Amino acid sequence: MVLVIISAVLTSYCVLLLFFALFQVALSEPLNLHWTHKVFLFCGVLLIAFGVTGISLEWKEEWPTVLLSLQATAPFLQFGAVGALTLLSPFVFHHFYMAKGKCMYEKMIIFQMKYIMFVVVSAPIFICPLWIQSPCLIKQEQLPAKPKLIGHRGAPMLAPENTMMSFSRSVACNVTAFETDVQISKDGIPFLMHDHQGSGFLRRTTNVEDKFPNNNFNSSYDLTWDEYKDLNAGEWFMKTDPFHSVSKLSHEEKEMSRNEKIPSLLQLLNLSKQHNISVIFDLYSPNTGNDTADIVSTILSSGIDPSLVLWLPPAGRDYVNEIAPGFIQVYSNVTEMFMRGGTHLNVKYSKFSAAEIRELRRRNITVNLWVVNERWLFSLLWCSGASSVTTNSCHLLKDMNEPDWVMSRQKYNVIWITVNAASLLIMTAFFIFQG
Numbered sequence: 474m475v476l477v478i479i480s481a482v483l484t485s486y487c488v489l490l491l492f493f494a495l496f497q498v499a500l501s502e503p504l505n506l507h508w509t510h511k512v513f514l515f516c517g518v519l520l521i522a523f524g525v526t527g528i529s530l531e532w533k534e535e536w537p538t539v540l541l542s543l544q545a546t547a548p549f550l551q552f553g554a555v556g557a558l559t560l561l562s563p564f565v566f567h568h569f570y571m572a573k574g575k576c577m578y579e580k581m582i583i584f585q586m587k588y589i590m591f592v593v594v595s596a597p598i599f600i601c602p603l604w605i606q607s608p609c610l611i612k613q614e615q616l617p618a619k620p621k622l623i624g625h626r627g628a629p630m631l632a633p634e635n636t637m638m639s640f641s642r643s644v645a646c647n648v649t650a651f652e653t654d655v656q657i658s659k660d661g662i663p664f665l666m667h668d669h670q671g672s673g674f675l676r677r678t679t680n681v682e683d684k685f686p687n688n689n690f691n692s693s694y695d696l697t698w699d700e701y702k703d704l705n706a707g708e709w710f711m712k713t714d715p716f717h718s719v720s721k722l723s724h725e726e727k728e729m730s731r732n733e734k735i736p737s738l739l740q741l742l743n744l745s746k747q748h749n750i751s752v753i754f755d756l757y758s759p760n761t762g763n764d765t766a767d768i769v770s771t772i773l774s775s776g777i778d779p780s781l782v783l784w785l786p787p788a789g790r791d792y793v794n795e796i797a798p799g800f801i802q803v804y805s806n807v808t809e810m811f812m813r814g815g816t817h818l819n820v821k822y823s824k825f826s827a828a829e830i831r832e833l834r835r836r837n838i839t840v841n842l843w844v845v846n847e848r849w850l851f852s853l854l855w856c857s858g859a860s861s862v863t864t865n866s867c868h869l870l871k872d873m874n875e876p877d878w879v880m881s882r883q884k885y886n887v888i889w890i891t892v893n894a895a896s897l898l899i900m901t902a903f904f905i906f907q908g
């Protein structure tokens with residue numbers, strides 16, 4: 474919070490300083506910066522440097538998201554930059570003609586130097602569209618089908634994650650699959666719970682601390698299904714409001730959320746069967762080998778259509794293939810998938826470029842990308858041709874009838890060339906007028 478406030482203050486300060494500078498240039502006042510301003514500006518530069526370094530170290534894996542966001546925004550950023558350049562140009566040109574020099578010749582040189590500087594700075598802004606790439610620069614008729622939605626732990630913004638209420642609410646989004654996390658109790662019952670490592674186990678999403686104040690559980694084998702079944706798995710959602718969405722729930726939904734319990738895998742399979750919706754899950758278990766057998770037998774005895782089961786856990790893949798050949802094998806490793814003749818991939822959204830996704834889709838590979846919650850990102854992946862995305866916000870994405878924007882390359886070329894030409898024309902007018 475302190476950092477955010479400091480950066481807000483410094484940013485506002487720098488912007489104000491810039492405005493004052495523009496006014497001063499407009500009034501033909503000299504630009505003399507007091508040393509205190511120089512110190513503060515230096516602080517601003519330091520803050521940016523620290524910010525970029527900090528992000529690089531802490532969230533290195535987020536840089537691909539920055540690049541993706543540029544694919545969504547670059548065409549419009551360029552229009553904005555050209556507009557800003559056009560608006561600034563009168564001030565710059567004014568400065569041109571203020572050239573101080575001893576003689577005519579010296580003035581001429583300074584004038585030309587400034588002119589070259591201006592062209593060097595602005596040329597990249599004008600011609601960068603030649604290098605702008607975006608999967609959404611395609612013809613409308615080339616737009617692939619809308620990716621299907623997979624509810625990440627259900628609909629975790631509308632109900633507590635991994636509860637039956639959450640999955641039921643995702644049914645209303647027309648999800649194609651439920652994504653969840655499976656663990657095994659002491660008595661061999663598969664149940665749904667994400668947190669699994671060390672002391673965080675159960676504490677975030679259940680009232681385990683109230684029920685067992687003196688115990689510290691760190692493995693799913695520590696409790697029996699009867700004990701899990703008794704825990705409350707919804708109050709935390711009402712208390713912590715992890716997505717700032719609780720205020721949008723109705724009174725009944727709040728009451729229901731508050732009383733949610735941990736579901737067993739079987740409960741979810743029954744919901745899947747009822748609505749013809751697939752199930753995909755991560756398996757968190759201290760003993761994946763044995764537990765795989767328990768899970769497969771639970772699935773087979775539930776009577777669900779095996780082709781609704783998207784089998785993701787890599788550990789027992791051979792065993793599962795033998796016992797339950799009807800399950801669809803889903804891979805997170807593309808090399809392994811091709812080696813084993815698979816056709817389903819499940820990877821992070823930044824793993825593949827648009828070209829790679831298109832190539833995989835051309836080879837009839839089903840590509841699911843996780844976790845996609847924002848419209849702009851969903852739009853990009855839609856343009857790229859993703860088969861489906863795992864999402865926290867199925868209620869928002871289900872209402873999208875088209876990506877945020879789709880534009881053919883030809884149309885974009887016409888627009889940016891027109892914008893550039895208009896800008897150059899206006900600048901020329903300013904230049905002549907200033908002269």
Ligand SMILES: *[C@@H]1O[C@H](CO)[C@@H](O)[C@H](O)[C@H]1NC(C)=O
Pocket residue numbers: 749
């Ligand atoms: C279930 O959905 C699949 C497509 O997702 C469809 O092919 C199949 O016919 C459906 N089955 C039933 C019983 O509706």
Ligand SMILES: *[C@@H]1O[C@H](CO)[C@@H](O)[C@H](O)[C@H]1NC(C)=O
Pocket residue numbers: 806807808809
């Ligand atoms: C993917 O699988 C191949 C073959 O099994 C393996 O060599 C490679 O290391 C795996 N890649 C990753 C990122 O796990």
Ligand SMILES: *[C@@H]1O[C@H](CO)[C@@H](O)[C@H](O)[C@H]1NC(C)=O
Pocket residue numbers: 835836837
């Ligand atoms: C992909 O599937 C389509 C239709 O099912 C088929 O015509 C095409 O040959 C397949 N492409 C590849 C590369 O297998």
